Amino acid sequence: MVKQQRGQATVDLVLNSALRVYAEAGQQGFTVNAVTKASGVSLGSLYHHFGSFDGLAAALYTRCMGELFEQMIAALLRTRTARTGVRALVRSYLRFTEEQRDAALFLHASAYSGYLAVHAEEISAAKSVMLQPVAQWFGARVAKGEIAAMPGPVIEVLVMGPVAEAARRWLSSTYEIDLAEAAKLLPDSIWRSLRPQ
Structure with missing residues (x-):
């Protein structure tokens, strides 16, 4: 249960960060590197939760x-x-x-x-x-x-x-x-x- 909650918290963090990156940097700045930097989530974790940047x-x-x-x-x-x-x-x-x-x-x-x-x-x-x-x-x-x-x-x-x-x-x-x-x-x-x- 706790692990599931942590997983959902990570998903929410990445989605919120991705939206902020898109709003501030536009489509050109909407990159996997920008999202991982803004969220503090590793690339491996992002791919674990979303499969790919397109999945995110x-x-x-x-x-x-x-x-x-x-x-x-x-x-x-x-x-x-x-x-x-x-x-x-x-x-x-x-x-x-x-x-x-x-x-x-x-x-x-x-x-x-x-x-x-x-x-x-x-x-x-x-x-x-x-x-x-x-x-x-x-x-x-x-x-x-x-x-x-x-x-x-x-x-x-x-x-x-x-x-x-x-x-x-x-x-x-x-x-x-x-x-x-x-x-x-x-x-x-x-x-x-x-x-x-």
Whole structure:
């Protein structure tokens, strides 16, 4: 039990250090040497827990994604109507982006990096599990006629696409976008694309 706790403490230390390294040094500075130096964990220990540096990146991506989904699902499940649910989902994503900028940055930037490719199947499987409560919530609203009948992936694109793009632009700092303004405007725009005609 104690050994298991120490192992989990090491995993958490390495993941926290890796996120800090990524936030401070960017993708170019996100290296195994930088992470071992920041965490104080040996290279052997890192490989023992994650298998490879790509395995570490995949574990960090999955953890950040889990934190985002946890917030979105909590917000979604507190609502009573389809419209308030969509609004809560959109706003929780944008709030996560602002409040947990480092995790949001890693999620958005890593989606286009090569180091997750090796673990694409396990990341996809983890995302599928995390997405299940959201898919069930939307499926129930479609069944009740509160949301237009569309395939789940189309609903996901309509809801998550604009929000993810707003977050990506804010995180990149290359476009001027105000997240507070996006949180006011996007929910109703997205809702209009989902409501039955």
